[in-house]
Amino acid sequence: MPHQQRGSSQKQSGKQEHRGLMCGIIGYSGPRDAQQVLLEGLQRLEYRGYDSAGIAIVGAEGLQVFKDEGDVAKLMSGMPLIEGHSGIGHTRWATCGRPSKENAHPMVDCDHCLAVVHNGIIENRGELKERLENLGHTFTSETDTEVLVHLLEEYYHGDLRQALKRTLEDVKGTYAIAAVCQGHEEIVAARKENPLIVGLGAEENFLASDITAVLNYTNKIIYIEDGEMLSLTPQEVQIFNNKGEKINKDYIIVSWTAEDAQKGGFEHYMLKEIFEQPVSIHNSLLGNFDKIMAGELLSAQDISSIKLIACGTSYNASLVGKYAIEALSGIPATVELASECRYSSETKEDPLVILVTQSGETADTLAAARLAKKRGQRTLAITNVVGSTITREVDEVFYTQAGPEIGVAATKTYVTQLMAMYMLALKLGKSRMLRRDEIHRYTHGLKAMPRTVANVLAKSEEISAAVDMLTEAQSVFFLGRHINYPTMLEGALKLKEISYIHAEGYAAGELKHGPLALLDADTPIVASCVWDMSYEKMLSAISEVAARDSPVLGIGIEGDRDLEAIVDQAICIPEVEGILSPLPLTVVVQLIAYHTARKRGCPIDRPKNLAKSVTVD
Incomplete structure (x- = not known):
C-alpha cells in the first residue's frame, strides 16, 4: 500500500489533550460472525466507557467500519449487517476530543485500508500530527489516536506487525492498541500501561481489555504485559517481547462465568452486586483465611510499620485498614493517596507497603508500587483481578475474590477489600498482641459476616x-x-x-x-x-x-x-x-x-x- 501525496487538512482548533479514564477494546478472528461477537463484547465492556462506540470488520467487501456517538445500543440500532470473520471494536470514554461520530474509534487511514482502536494517551500527538500532515496525511478527528493509524499507514509495507512496531517506536505515551488491515484475518496488538488480554479458543481467538468481554466463549486467558506485542489469527496467537523476540506464555483458567457478569433479574448491576456481597465475603474468607493464618502470606516478625497506598474507594478501604491493623496488631500504619505518593520523600523507615486496587491496573497505584520497589521496600498488593499488572509488580498478592464487578460504583470489591484488611490485621495481631480468646472472637465475627450482611x-x-x-x-x-x-x-x-x-x-x-x-x-x-x-x-x-x-x-x-x-x-x-x-x-x-x-x-x-x-x- 504505497503512500501517495494527499492534500493537507486544516489545522484543528479542538480541545487540548488531557488525562482521562479508560475505554474498552474487543477483537475477534475465527469462524463466527465477527459482528455479533464484537457487539456482544462491547456490551460487556460498556462500563469502561459509553460516549461512543464502533467496529471494523475485515470481509469480502474489504474493510468496513461503522461507528457512532452514544452507547452500544444506539450503535446497534443503526448498524447494517456486516459480513466478515475478523475485526476489532471499541467503546470510548472521551478524553482527547469530545464525544462524536468523528472522534469514535476505530480510526481509519487515508486509503480506508487500515483500522486502529486505542486506549491511553499519546503525549507527543502534536508533533506527530504535524509531521504526518507535512507528508500529506489528512486528519478528520480531534483525537490523539488518529496519529497512530496514519503512522501505521506510513510504515505498512505488507507486514502489519512490523508496521505497528515501527509506529510505537515513534510514540510517547500509554496505550493498548489493536489494528487490522483489509484482506487479512490477522489482528496485531500491543500494550503499555493499559490492560489487554487474549482469550484462547478452538480455531478462534479473542482480544479484549477485560476478561468479561470473552467469557461467553472461553475461560483460557493470557495477560499481555507492558512492552509486549502480539499477532492473532484463528489458528494461533504469537506474542513478542519488547526486543521483537517470540515468547511463550501460559494461559490461566478463569473461574468466573459469563453469567456472573449479568444482571440476573436485578434492575441495575450495582444492586445485583450489592446483593452478591454475602457470597463475595464467603468466597474471600474461603479462599484466604486459613492460608493467611497458617503463614502463607506475610511474616509479622520483621514488620515495624505499614504504609497503605490507594485511590478513591480503595483509599477509604485503606483507612479502615489502618484502624484495624493498629487496633489488632499494634503496628503503626499510615495511608497515602497513590496520586500524591510520587511527591513523598524517602525516609529512614522501611515500611511494608500495601497497594490496594480492585482492578490491578490503576495507573497511580502502579506508579506507587514501582516507586516502593525502587526504594527497596517490601510490597503487597490487594486486588481482585488475577494476573493484572499490579500482581507482577509486587512481592506478594492478596486476591480479594469478589468476582466480576460491572457497576462503576464499587460495592462488593470494596467490602472484600475490607475483609482483606481484617484478615491481614488478625494475622499480624496473632503473633504480636492478641489473646487466644480475642482471636476466636474476631474470627467468629468475620465468619458470621455473610449472615450479618444478609440481614442488612x-x-x-x-x-x-x-x-x-x-x-x-x-x-x-x-x-x-x-x-x-x-x-x-x-x-x-x-x-x-x-x-x-x-x-x-x-x-x-x-x-x-x-x-x-x-x-x-x-x-x-x-x-x-x-x-x-x-x-x-x-x-x-x-x-x-x-x-x-x-x-x-x-x-x-x-x-x-x-x-x-x-x-x-x-x-x-x-x-x-x-x-x-x-x-x-x-x-x-x-x-x-x-x-x-x-x-x-x-x-x-x-x-x-x-x-x-x-x-x-
Missing part, C-alpha cells in the same frame, strides 16, 4: 423508604468517628457518584471547625453510631446537628433506643464487634446511595464523567 440486605425496602429525606437535598453530610469515619467517607463518595448530590464525609469531632456553619433544615445528615469507644461522642454530635434543625438519618445497632430518640429516621444493623462494624454499615450506605439515585432517576450503572477504573494518570 433484608432491610433494603426499609432503607428505600428512609432515603426520602435525601432525594431533594442539594448537600448531605455523612458523620462518623474512629473506624467508621472512613465508612462515612465511602458513603458520601457513593452518594455523589451515582445521585449527583453534593456529599461530604466528616469526622464528627470536626463539626465545630467549620461544617456547623452549613447546617440547616435543608441539609440532611447521615450519621453512624455503633456501640464502640466513639458511641457517646457520636450521640453528642448527632444532638448538636439536630439542634441546627438538620434532619438526621442515623445508622446504629438494633435496640438502641437512645439513638432512635434523637434522629428523624433510624436504620439498624445487627450487633457486631465494634471494630468489624464497617462491614454491615458499608452495605447500609451503599443502599442509601442506590435508592436515593434510583428515586432521582439517575443512570446508576453509568454515572456521568466516571468509568470503572483509572488506567492513565
